[in-house]
Amino acid sequence: MDTTDNFDSTRLDSPGWIFFVKASFACALGGMVFGLTVMPVEIWMRGYMILGTLFLTGATFTLAKTLRDQFEANKLINKVAQARTEKLLKEYGIQN
Numbered sequence: 001m002d003t004t005d006n007f008d009s010t011r012l013d014s015p016g017w018i019f020f021v022k023a024s025f026a027c028a029l030g031g032m033v034f035g036l037t038v039m040p041v042e043i044w045m046r047g048y049m050i051l052g053t054l055f056l057t058g059a060t061f062t063l064a065k066t067l068r069d070q071f072e073a074n075k076l077i078n079k080v081a082q083a084r085t086e087k088l089l090k091e092y093g094i095q096n
Contacts, residue, residue: 029057 036049 029053 032053033050036046036053039046039049
């Protein structure tokens with residue numbers, strides 16, 4: 001098997017990148033909440049926008065998790081298919 005497969009499956013993000021992602025999310029959500037609380041509109045409009053912001057944030061997490069899970073599942077399926085192909089090639093003596 002290829003060594004790049006092992007590298008890809010164990011690749012970790014750097015602590016700096018993880019901090020940047022968390023800080024970006026906190027700043028974006030904090031700025032949105034602050035803007036909504038000081039917005040000079042009626043309370044029902046503010047409430048509607050806050051609920052929309054919370055729903056959008058939850059939907060974003062769900063989408064990101066689903067896409068990541070789908071990617072990981074495809075990686076596993078591809079590895080199983082590749083192992084099966086290598087086994088067949090070994091049986092017929094075709095492999096390099």
